Amino acid sequence: MNSNNIILLGILFVLMTACNKVQETSAYTRIVFNSDSLRVITSSVNKKLETMSILYGNDKAYDSALDSTGTHVPGEIFTFVTWQYHDNPFFYGSTINGELLSIESIHVNEGSAIDYKIDEGNPLPVNGVMLHQEERVKYILEHTPSLLP
Amino acid sequence: MKRSKERYNKKSILFGILILVVLLGVLIQFVDKPIEGRPITGEIKAPQEVLAILERSCYDCHSNKPDLNWYDKIAPISWAVKKDVQRAREVMNFSEWGNLSEADHKGMMWAILNMVKAGKMPLKRYQNVHPDSKVTASEVETIRKYVLSLSEDKPASITKVNTSTVAPQHWEKMETTIKNVPESPNGVMYTDEFKNWRVISMSTLYDNSMRVIYGNDIAVKAIEEENFHPWPDGAMVVKAVWEQRENQYGEVRPGNFQNVQFMVKDSKKFKSTEGWGFAKFSTQKLIPTGKTALFAEQSCIACHRQLVEKTGYLFNVPLKVNPKK
Numbered sequence: 001m002n003s004n005n006i007i008l009l010g011i012l013f014v015l016m017t018a019c020n021k022v023q024e025t026s027a028y029t030r031i032v033f034n035s036d037s038l039r040v041i042t043s044s045v046n047k048k049l050e051t052m053s054i055l056y057g058n059d060k061a062y063d064s065a066l067d068s069t070g071t072h073v074p075g076e077i078f079t080f081v082t083w084q085y086h087d088n089p090f091f092y093g094s095t096i097n098g099e100l101l102s103i104e105s106i107h108v109n110e111g112s113a114i115d116y117k118i119d120e121g122n123p124l125p126v127n128g129v130m131l132h133q134e135e136r137v138k139y140i141l142e143h144t145p146s147l148l149p
Numbered sequence: 150m151k152r153s154k155e156r157y158n159k160k161s162i163l164f165g166i167l168i169l170v171v172l173l174g175v176l177i178q179f180v181d182k183p184i185e186g187r188p189i190t191g192e193i194k195a196p197q198e199v200l201a202i203l204e205r206s207c208y209d210c211h212s213n214k215p216d217l218n219w220y221d222k223i224a225p226i227s228w229a230v231k232k233d234v235q236r237a238r239e240v241m242n243f244s245e246w247g248n249l250s251e252a253d254h255k256g257m258m259w260a261i262l263n264m265v266k267a268g269k270m271p272l273k274r275y276q277n278v279h280p281d282s283k284v285t286a287s288e289v290e291t292i293r294k295y296v297l298s299l300s301e302d303k304p305a306s307i308t309k310v311n312t313s314t315v316a317p318q319h320w321e322k323m324e325t326t327i328k329n330v331p332e333s334p335n336g337v338m339y340t341d342e343f344k345n346w347r348v349i350s351m352s353t354l355y356d357n358s359m360r361v362i363y364g365n366d367i368a369v370k371a372i373e374e375e376n377f378h379p380w381p382d383g384a385m386v387v388k389a390v391w392e393q394r395e396n397q398y399g400e401v402r403p404g405n406f407q408n409v410q411f412m413v414k415d416s417k418k419f420k421s422t423e424g425w426g427f428a429k430f431s432t433q434k435l436i437p438t439g440k441t442a443l444f445a446e447q448s449c450i451a452c453h454r455q456l457v458e459k460t461g462y463l464f465n466v467p468l469k470v471n472p473k474k
Contacts, residue, residue, distance in 0.1 A: 024469040031378050031471045032369050039344055043361050045353055045393070052351045054361065056393050083351070090457045092266055093259050093296070093355045098470045115461040127398040139398075146361075146391060146403040148344070149433050 023104035024089075031100065038079055041065050042146040045085070049124055052097045053082040054145045060108075065145050072141070080140050082124065106137060174453030177224040184231050186240075191247015193254075197313045199295045203243060206271055206282045207261075210237035213244035218279070231276070234273040239447040252357070259355065260452050262296045265289050269455040300355040331435040333428035335442040337413050339435055343387035350465045353393070359403060362388045363466045367414075379424055384414040386463060406433060412463065422450040423462050 038056035042065075045052050057065060061076040075139050081104075082098035103120030107114055126129070126139055165454040191214075206400070209215045210233055215263030221230045249257065265271035265284040276283055284292075289306060333337040342365075349364040349372060364372065371377065387409055408431040416424040427445035430437035438444060453462040460466045 026469075027473075028469050028471055029473045030175065030372050030375065030441055030467040030469050032347050032364070032372055032467060034347060040348060040361060042403060043351055043352075044358055044400075047401060048399060054348060054351065071334050078282075085351075085353075086468065086470075088352065088464065089468075090460070091259075091452075092293075093300070094464070095353045096465055096468060097351045098468045100471055125402075130285075143402075146389075147406045147433075148389060149406065149409075 013097050031099070033081055035079060035081075040146070041078075042143050044143070046124075050085050050095075051082050051101065051124060052079060052085045052095075053080060055140065059114065061110045062145060065141075070141075072106055072108045072112050072114070074108075074110050074112065077104040077120075078140060080106075082121075104136070104140065106140060170469050172175075174224075183222070183227070184215065186233050187244070187246040188371050191245060193243040193246035195258075196295060198291050202291065203261075203290045206265075206284050206288075208243060209279070209282075210234045210271075210275070211241050211243055213238075213242065220278075233272070239443075240451045255296075255355075255357065258292075258296045258299060262289070262292050263452070263456060266293060266381075267456055271329060271438050274389060299447050300357065331428075331437050332428050333411070333430075333437045333441045335419070335426055335428065335445060337411050337426045337428035339409070339411070339428070339430050339437075343385075343389075343409075346385075346387070349386065350467050352388075356393060358390045358407060359393050360390045360465075362386060372466055377459075377463075377466070379416060380414045380461045382416055382424075384464075388410045388465065407431065409435070419445075421446050423451070423454060425450070425462055 033054075034037055035056045038058055039062065041055045041057045041062055043052065043054045055065075056079040058075070058077045059135050060073055061078050064072050064076055080102075082101045083100040085095045086098045088094035088096045100120070104117040105117050105119055107115040107117075110135060114137055116133055123136060124129070131139055172365040185375040193200070196204070203211075209217060209221075209368045213235060217230065220226055241261075246254070261270070266289050271279070271282045271284070333339075343363040346365050347369050348361055349369065350361065350362045352360045354360070363386070363387040365383075367381055368386050371380050371384055390407040391403035392405050392407060393401045396402050408429050411426070411428040411430075413419075413426040413428070415422055415426055420428040422460050425445075431438065432438065450462075453464070457464050
């Protein structure tokens with residue numbers, strides 16, 4: 001068993017033992033993530049890990065996500081934010097995001113060099129596999145925009 | 150002699166008052182018309198054990214075949230009963246269930262489950278007079294099992310993987326198909342501005358939809374300061390809703406766009422709905438929900454009022470679970 005698998009098992013254990021019912025206390029606060037000038041490209045929900053994510057991007061990032069040919073231009077900025085989710089305390093059958101788990105960012109630089117950074121927390125596995133940096137970037141950049149009128 | 154005359158006078162005054170009260174009591178019986186009888190156009194279909202609960206606890210108000218007690222029909226009690234029944238039928242009517250789509254049936258059943266689970270329905274004032282109407286814990290469980298059976302979390306079929314009916318490159322072109330700014334019957338206008346607002350939360354609703362909820366600056370400030378009672382005028386919250394679609398990683402991504410739902414705070418304009426103007430614009434054509442301005446009073450506010458008074462009537466304020474910085 002390699003170290004990735006051990007980390008993965010550890011994460012799964014914590015998630016499985018964590019109660020989905022949330023406890024709000026005055027020691028905590030309600031946060032609204034500030035994406036600055038970035039807008040939402042799309043969102044996703046992982047029902048196994050009970051997480052929700054939003055991919056934000058600037059105009060160049062949005063255009064490249066829309067284009068889906070895999071070509072990138074300098075100046076694209078992506079931010080991928082992941083949250084733990086919980087049952088909504090006010091409506092049985094609904095879930096809502098809770099603790100902020102991770103913030104990752106991707107900058108496309110001159111010559112399409114890609115700069116990937118973890119700003120906060122740790123990324124979770126995809127389909128049970130911890131991705132290496134290059135795979136992780138590919139996974140994030142694969143997201144296509146949500147359809148909105 | 151004088152004393153007995155006084156007593157006699159007092160007696161006759163009391164008797165006169167009594168006669169007057171009885172007469173008034175009889176007269177007020179004719180002041181108001183009885184509850185309007187309406188035809189049963191499409192009865193709800195559900196398992197017998199669920200129907201039995203609904204019939205006993207909900208039908209008096211939420212159907213066209215109320216089985217009211219004799220005292221419910223006597224004024225002035227009958228006036229309050231009539232008002233409740235009229236309002237209840239507007240929100241949900243088991244005798245006119247045939248008008249609902251399968252999705253609406255499912256949505257209504259989830260709302261029913263949440264109302265009885267939270268003890269908000271039947272209304273306390275109704276339960277006080279009709280103690281038999283109380284929904285027991287085991288009956289809530291019966292309803293819960295039925296509701297879950299309607300929404301089994303089936304994995305999306307392989308044909309649905311990571312696709313939409315429209316390819317992404319065509320999405321932006323579709324924006325031009327709407328000529329006029331859509332307007333809800335209560336005056337809430339659609340605006341594209343929410344796309345530049347901050348995301349206040351995300352949510353899913355059973356296996357039916359996934360949502361991203363945006364708030365304008367006034368709403369974000371209200372959340373950060375927990376200024377919910379009341380929310381400040383000018384606050385706007387917009388929820389974009391998509392169907393759930395599973396991708397190759399077993400994750401759920403937004404599929405077809407379903408609707409955007411607006412809540413606009415204006416305490417003067419929207420008095421009858423706790424100061425919130427509700428609107429829903431559906432499909433790519435952003436078709437407004439509701440035939441008249443009354444639609445929000447007859448639908449939206451019922452659940453918001455009963456279940457989320459704590460947050461100033463919003464279901465999706467961010468949870469208070471993150472450390473202060």
